[in-house]
Amino acid sequence: MTDRVAELLEELTPRYDDRRGDWEQVVADARHGAASRRRQPRARRARVLATAFALAMALLLALVVPATRAEIADAVRAVLNGGSLPGSTIPAADLPDWLRQVRFASEGEPRVLAEVEGQEMFVFRQASGSLCFEFGGVGICNATEEDLFGDDPVALFGPTLPPTGTGRFRLWGLALASVERVEVTFADAPPRSVPVHEAFGIALDAASSPETLVVYGANDIRLATLDLTWRWRHRPAL
Amino acid sequence: MIAERDSRAAIEAVYRRSYGKFLRVAVAILRDEQLAEEAVHDAFVRALRHRGTFARRGPLEAWLWRITVNEARRGRAANQRDRLASQPVIDLIEASSANGNGHTESSGIELLIAALPERQRLTLFLRYYADLDYETIANALGVKSGTVAATLHAAHAALRGHLQEVKR
Numbered sequence: 434m435t436d437r438v439a440e441l442l443e444e445l446t447p448r449y450d451d452r453r454g455d456w457e458q459v460v461a462d463a464r465h466g467a468a469s470r471r472r473q474p475r476a477r478r479a480r481v482l483a484t485a486f487a488l489a490m491a492l493l494l495a496l497v498v499p500a501t502r503a504e505i506a507d508a509v510r511a512v513l514n515g516g517s518l519p520g521s522t523i524p525a526a527d528l529p530d531w532l533r534q535v536r537f538a539s540e541g542e543p544r545v546l547a548e549v550e551g552q553e554m555f556v557f558r559q560a561s562g563s564l565c566f567e568f569g570g571v572g573i574c575n576a577t578e579e580d581l582f583g584d585d586p587v588a589l590f591g592p593t594l595p596p597t598g599t600g601r602f603r604l605w606g607l608a609l610a611s612v613e614r615v616e617v618t619f620a621d622a623p624p625r626s627v628p629v630h631e632a633f634g635i636a637l638d639a640a641s642s643p644e645t646l647v648v649y650g651a652n653d654i655r656l657a658t659l660d661l662t663w664r665w666r667h668r669p670a671l
Numbered sequence: 672m673i674a675e676r677d678s679r680a681a682i683e684a685v686y687r688r689s690y691g692k693f694l695r696v697a698v699a700i701l702r703d704e705q706l707a708e709e710a711v712h713d714a715f716v717r718a719l720r721h722r723g724t725f726a727r728r729g730p731l732e733a734w735l736w737r738i739t740v741n742e743a744r745r746g747r748a749a750n751q752r753d754r755l756a757s758q759p760v761i762d763l764i765e766a767s768s769a770n771g772n773g774h775t776e777s778s779g780i781e782l783l784i785a786a787l788p789e790r791q792r793l794t795l796f797l798r799y800y801a802d803l804d805y806e807t808i809a810n811a812l813g814v815k816s817g818t819v820a821a822t823l824h825a826a827h828a829a830l831r832g833h834l835q836e837v838k839r
Contacts, residue, residue, distance in 0.1 A: 438830045442799050445781055446699040454690040456683055459712060463719035 457666065464620075464644060464662045518556055518564075519631070520544030529553070531570055531596035538567065547605060549634030552595055554605050568605055569596040586610040586648050586656045587629075592637060592668040601636040602668055606646075608632065610656065616647040617661070639671055678722045681731050686715055689732075692801045693739050699796045700743040710746045714739040733810030736803065740793060740811060783830060791826040794819055 522544050532538050532555060541557030546566075548554070555567040565574040571593045586609050592602035606615065608629050616626040617635060620642035627635055637643055646659040686693075690711070697707035718738050784792060790812065797808045798819075805819045812819070 438827065439799070442784075442795075445784070446695055446800060449691040449694040449698070452691045452694055454686060454694075454711065456686055456715075459686070459715045459719065462712070462716045 461662050461666050465660055515562060518542070518544050518558060520546045520556055529569075529596070532567060535565070535567055535572060538565070541565070543567070546607070547632035547634045549603055549605075550595075550601065550636050552603065552634075554590075554632065554634060566590070568593045568603065570594070570598075585659055586612055586650070587615065587646070587659070589646070589659065589664065592665065594669050594671070599671060601638055604635045604637060604643075604646075604661075604664075606633045606635075611650050612648055612656065613651060613653070614649050616649065617643050618645045618647065620644050637665075678731070679719065682715065682718055682722060682735065685732050685735055689801075693736075695800045696736075696796045697739060697743040697746075699800055700740070700793070701747050706746050707743065710742040711739055714742040717742070729810035730807060733807045736797065736801070736807065736811035737813070740797075744789075787826060787829060790814070791822050791829070794822045795826045798823055 522542065525539060528539065528543065529552075532543060537559045538555070538557055541559055543555040543557035545553045546556055552569050554569075557565055557567070559565060559574065563574055565572055568590060573590075587606045588609060590605040590607075592604050594600070594602060604617075606629070608631055612629045614626050614628050615633060615635070616624045617637070618624045622641060624647075625635070627633055643661045643665050646661055648656040648659065650656045693711045693714070694704075694707055697710045698704055701707045701710060714735070715738075718735055784795070787795070793812060794808060797803045797811060803811070805816045808819045809816045814822075
């Protein structure tokens with residue numbers, strides 16, 4: 434090739450030697466199995482929030498132990514409209530410090546929905562009547578009915594960090610159907626199963642690579658498989 | 672499982688080492704940086720998901736180039752801007768002159784490259800922008816090595832002829 438042609442070609446298309454791409458995004462999209470083109474971070478963030486709200490709703494439902502989705506929906510609506518909160522109460526003196534720092538939490542008679550490694554997931558009602566779900570320094574309030582309902586048999590929250598900001602991540606869930614157990618599968622480790630009693634919490638090592646959450650109903654029938662890779666990739670920084 | 676992991680690591684190594692080159696070739700094909708980024712991204716997603724089908728009929732890098740070139744070509748076909756690029760080169764040159772932009776060397780070579788047969792254009796990009804050898808280009812485009820040499824020769828001849836015309 435002549436030097437002049439080489440020079441013109443050089444001018445025609447710039448070099449990108451300083452570009453590094455986004456390999457982690459490539460891996461996540463490959464695992465997710467969805468169309469990767471035209472990624473929309475804002476839409477994904479919105480989806481995360483919506484999922485979080487759905488988890489909260491699921492939590493409420495699980496506490497009422499509904500057998501069908503319709504019953505669950507009715508129970509959630511009842512709670513949202515001022516009905517009794519699900520979960521178990523604990524004496525005010527035993528509330529964790531991190532929850533005491535949450536505005537209106539102590540007055541809202543918080544109830545425990547799930548627990549993992551000594552940390553609880555709480556629900557309480559503000560004086561205004563709106564519900565709050567608290568996961569240890571992270572919470573969701575003012576969720577609406579539309580926010581909370583999802584299509585999956587469980588609603589997920591997290592991963593969240595413990596209130597200290599260090600330690601194992603927590604993935605929280607609320608059953609929206611008759612769920613017996615959930616199983617987390619990993620890219621490089623055997624699956625781990627935990628029983629579900631309306632709601633559940635799972636601790637995950639920061640160095641692990643969770644891929645899916647498999648939901649099992651009665652007789653160990655598989656109800657659904659939820660992808661965890663995107664959620665895990667967007668976990669908070671340690 | 673071990674082979675799967677090895678192939679994934681090999682794909683990652685190519686990505687990290689040569690991402691800039693993949694992007695440059697995709698930009699050359701698509702003439703749009705954002706579309707090019709998406710094409711490279713989608714190509715490697717596809718490669719990861721289908722790495723089990725890589726039959727080692729050629730080097731892994733050539734297989735990745737083939738996927739990337741195909742993704743970029745798909746993106747080009749889907750892009751409405753392609754309608755402009757596919758206009759006959761004579762129309763583009765006339766439009767350029769009519770707009771008072773002049774018939775410069777660089778604008779002329781861009782138009783001429785756009786008008787080259789696709790195989791010549793892709794061969795030129797892979798040779799010049801990706802710095803690939805003939806064997807890898809042949810594997811990437813699914814042709815024989817000798818065809819790569821002949822194609823490059825034809826592309827050079829067309830470009831040299833254009834440059835001599837401009838000098839006159």
